Amino acid sequence: MQASSDNILTAVRIDKGFPGTKALDKVDFHLQRGEVHALLGENGAGKSTLIKCLTGAYRRDGGSILLDGVEVDPRDTFDAQRLGIGTVYQEVNLLPNLSVAENLFLGRQPRRFGMVDIRAMNRMARELLSEYELELDVTRALASYSVAIQQVVAIARAVDLSGKVLILDEPTASLDAHEVAMLFRIVRRLKARGLGIIFITHFLEQVYEISDRITVLRNGRLVGTRNTADLDRRDLIAMMIGRELAAEIHAAEAHAAEGEPRYRFRNYGRRGRIDPFDLDVRAGEVVGIAGLLGSGRTETAEVLFGAHRADSGTAEIDGRRVELSSPRAAIRRKFGFCPEDRKTDGIVGDLSVRENIVLALQARRGWTRPISRAEQNRLADLYIRALDIRTADREKPIKLLSGGNQQKAILARWLATEPEFLILDEPTRGIDVGAHAEIVRLIESLREKGMSLIVISSELEELVAYSTRIIVLRDRAHVAELDGERITAHQIVEAIAAANERRAS
Amino acid sequence: MKQKYLPLTATILIFVLSYALCAAQYPNILSTRVIGNLLTDNAFLGIAAVGMTFVILSGGIDLSVGSVIAFTGVFLAVVLEHTSMHPLMAFALVLAITTLFGALMGMIIHYLEMPAFIVTLAGMFLARGMAFVLSIDSIPIKHPFYAILKGLYYKLPGGGRITLIGGLMLLVFAVGILIAHRTRFGTNVYALGGGTATAKLMGVPVASTTVKIYALSGLLAGLSGIVFSLYTSAGYSLAAVGVELDAITAVVIGGTLLTGGSGFVAGTLVGIFIQGLIQTYITFDGSLSSWWTKILIGALLFAFILLQKGIIHLSRDARQRA
Amino acid sequence: MIPILRTYLARLLPQLIALSAILIAISMTFPGFLNLEIQNDRLYGSLIDILNRGAPVVLLAIGMTVVIATKGIDLSVGAVMAICGAVAASFITAGHSLFETLLITIAVGVLCGMWNGILVAVLDIQPIIATLVLMVAGRGIAQLVTEGAILTFNDPGLIFIGSGSFAGLPMPVVVWLVFGVLVALLVRQSALGMLIEAIGVNRQASTLSGVLTPVLLIAAYMLSGLSAAIAGIIAAADIRGADANNAGLWLELDAILAVVVGGTSLLGGRFSIAASVLGAIIIQAINTGILLSGFPPEFNLIIKAAIIVFILVLQSPRFRTAFAFLAVPRRAAKTTEQEAK
Amino acid sequence: AELVVGFSQIGSESGWRAAETTLTKQQAEQRGIDLKFADAQQKQENQIKAIRSFIAQGVNAILVAPVVATGWDEVLQEAKDAEIPVILLDRTVDASDDLYLTAVTSDLVHEGNVAGKWLADTVAGKPCNVVELQGTTGSSPAIDRKKGFEQALSGHDNLKIIRSQTGDFTRTKGKEVMESFLKAEGGGKNICALYAHNDDMAVGAIQAIKEAGLKPGKDILVVSIDAVPDIFQAMAAGEANATVELTPNMAGPAFDALAAYLKDGKAPAKWIQTESKLYTQADDPMKVYEEKKGLGY
């Protein structure tokens, strides 16, 4: 690989180790001016770690970094920002307690007479966000907005900071098609301006849509860099996982479930969160939930699981009335719920992978009946193997795992409870292609075993693949239901659009 | 009205309400004397509480302020008694010392990654220990300059006074509000409270901000110590025991979350006034035994917190319905 | 069994080192320090004094550890000690039997803990402030019971708890040993320990996983109240009277310090009862060492602060990583060992 | 009209102070005075606040038991400007004496002196190692009682203070510190006498001595200050030797002086010193105990 004079950012032989893990092993990376460079690899391959080394969030153990041919050594992210590197880190990394405007301009607020000029800052914030078609009250705390909006704000901030290099670590994980398209327009514009852009994602369509070159990491090592145009999908996947993938998400086959509904929700809802809805779920059925961001999908799941108590309607299981007033009550009925926001609702960061996996099972058994250590080890090992969770060992604190592997561990937590009704909110978010296919397969096999599943996903292709029925949401209300033949991505988009038109008129 | 002003508004509402209630029972509470006293008597606490507000906003805590106040007083008394240094010079010197002391604690907290609670607890022992070593006696300060400073006050109609130290507290609050809401440093403080790791990734200079926060708290504790020494014209190593808890209480009553990241400097002022009002009410009542005094203070504290929670809860519900 | 023992020792190593260093330092300045002799069927010596005098803080630290593990803090323990001491003294002087007195006292302590727990878990008040209420009011309640005086008693049974001995050890030591072992067994042999740690690390995620968070939180504060009750009984029995004004005064800070010296993070999560007990003993060793040293009392605080800072710096994560190269060979050895299995 | 008097008490840190509060209330009641009581919880700033709000309320007179000697000029001046007489109870202040009407106190240095004299007389020239339990570091009773005791001992080369540590005026600490003294001094063999700045610490220390297998009052002489009921019990049992009384009835003389002043403007003496009476085992301790035990100690 020649060091082209066109390289804006060059990283040579970057090394980074964590206790028990070699996260990066002499990785080279070249980013050219005016290119979008996709950085790919499985969960835990070291992508985020490489980014963090480049931006000074981690101290690298070895190697050098050149920006515009000049050796640089950002000591912290502030340094990197000054050098013109703007970054969106993997987990939404903004401050929920600050206002939107403050988040956008933290550390570079406009000042007048030495004081921050709040009015100017808010005006600039509104202007900046209008590029992203967002009309927000920028003085409100960021926490009051949805994850997707927060993500867009994070992107806006990073773009605004990036004089030379923009780094996006899975920025699209929580965005839907519309927002992705908008992001790509902005990325193309920046590219035309001569910025170098590093783009990390697990969505291969997006890779092919936007990137010029691809670099693949595996187990902390560089596998290679290719021109996107010269690399077909199969080869790319092979580069990433080191083998051929049996089959990617296969086409949908209609599998309508038979029999009486096991779970029957009538007029179920909670004021201010989700309008009352009716829902029937049979054994061996996967009900997909589709909708735009903020349409109330998560709320539906939370109400079903008792995380927020329903204030209207009834729930029946096998014809018997049940109260699902709390997660505990739901878990007693063999419900399981894999939340969308894994950082705040999912992982228990300081505890080990093992403890995270057995947590829900242990909670259901009660504190007086501890699961023996041997049994815990067995369960943990079982799921670490079954879901291919990449971790040095089962005693590693889960917060030290890569994002995708954390997601798998949460999934394992619920599988360990052997649920009969499993709610998955964005189960494949941030999961690599290999694992993605595995999870889809897993959903299929759970369904075949007779489990009832509710799956929320922004990836329509995926929803179509495994759903026996699809509910479409809009404005916190259930507006359409698709089944049988009508389960296609096209139909879903239609249903959402129809709803939108109605709203517009 | 904005969501984020809710706790502050609730606090102000509670204060006004309880002041009215007290005044209905003891009309004298409305006199300018009582109002002037409220400022003067709580001046040192208020100044220390401003520093505490910044510390708590950043998600930390500073248990050393009471001891630093005592140390400052003793230091001034010893210096003014044994040397011919001018008080202003001594003030500057002691402020430099306490600021440095705060900065040092900040450095230990940041660079050694130790919890603020413990570092400042050790600081609390250390500062009071230093005061003891300087002198265990209480030493009067008889410097004429002190008399001049104490002679500076604005007389209100009705016999009340706005003293120099009362005014100084208001000034410190004003500056504190400006720093918290109108400077980059202020936003950085809130950013630390929102999450150190995230703040770091966003490019907030965590190290220097942490050090500055504790240095500021040290500086204000020192200033508070100067005010206390003016207030009592003396230095005494056992003075101001437990002031840190009063300051923390004022900050929290003022609507700042102890977990950091949310709250207002102005709220702390109201918190100070509420505490002062409780004290005043109890002395006006004058029938409580020592133990009932404690029980009542605890009960009122509880009532204020509950009321605040209630108001916030109610208005949030009302908004959701609207 | 052996590997478990080894991880246990590894966890306690810093505390053990700190304790030995302090004991060695004291015995160098004061030669008779390590002497132990038997007198009236009871071990007698400075070491025993440390264990004995440390009893209240050890007990408080045991309860405090669990509360801190839930990401809470309990400032009221000193006041609860005073309340319980006062209750015990007033019941025993009113002619109740020892058994009744102890039962009532412990019930009062647990009730105080429950109050704190409800404020934290149900009313969702921040722990420092929630327990500050009882810290302020509690001492008043205690004084209300004793009317500000020291309520003395002569019941031999109650006094025995304070200054009697069992199997050669002073009763307070026996009490905290038994209590500590019971609590440690309770949390580690059941799933309580793990669930409490989960709550401390991420309360929301734990609730969503079906953990009974409010109940466990309340239980943690109740345990703290129980510890304070026992500590209060011991403190009162020790001086044969309930001193509502001073019993347990500022001991909450010592207890928190003990927990931190024991290496449990104030941010909640992982905890170790044994380490906190060691932490409390370390603090008492410092106190006793200062008393034996013969320095004038105005130096007490400075010496204590300096030693504590020193211990904490040694324990701080930064300091450890800075000296990690010492540990590297050992860690490497461990991984190969694991792989071999 | 009824006389309204504000009383700013330090707090309730000991049984002695509780007794003082009780007696002050009793005395006020006997004289038909409306007593406004304010507890300062050991904080000078609270006392100043209380005095200020007494002034704002317009009371007829103010009693203060000052927590510390310094720092009163300003607030006393305010009271004077408002023409409210102030009487100091049990401790004096460092302010010019025209700022208050009178001070009813004992002489803390003198108390220590009485205790020291008793010890010197009792050992009568024999060599004697004394250990001292100080009050709260920095508090004026601790400083003055130490000073007075040392004055009494000077010139008696046979008496030597070999250890001195603070016991914070509490029983618990008194016991703990005494235990360490005993360990440090050969199991107590080197100690001939204990001087405690208050009785509570002495009571705690007596227990420590007993638990160490020695006889307090015989093997180790015990002298302390305050004369609270419990020390008389110990004296009756032969476990304590002497105590110097600090009467908790400071308010009686104070109210008398106040009444005289208000009646015909007769200014009392600036210092009304209460007696520092020495009690020993010869004074029928059980009788004194019975007299004292109802006073709210």
Ligand SMILES: Nc1ncnc2c1ncn2[C@@H]1O[C@H](COP(=O)(O)OP(=O)(O)OP(=O)(O)O)[C@@H](O)[C@H]1O
């Ligand atoms: N702070 C840390 N301490 C220890 N190990 C870590 C730490 N951060 C990351 N790792 C480990 O380093 C490896 C690489 O992680 P990284 O987050 O870079 O993966 P990734 O490629 O970004 O994966 P994903 O696609 O899931 O985000 C993983 O094995 C992870 O467990």
Ligand SMILES: Nc1ncnc2c1ncn2[C@@H]1O[C@H](COP(=O)(O)OP(=O)(O)OP(=O)(O)O)[C@@H](O)[C@H]1O
């Ligand atoms: N316009 C809005 N204003 C304020 N809060 C909003 C708005 N839209 C959504 N939210 C909040 O953001 C959070 C996420 O929205 P919601 O859960 O409804 O999205 P969703 O349909 O589940 O989509 P996704 O799962 O993709 O985020 C919710 O707590 C919701 O209350």
Ligand SMILES: [Mg+2]
């Ligand atoms: Mg990643």
Ligand SMILES: [Mg+2]
């Ligand atoms: Mg959602």
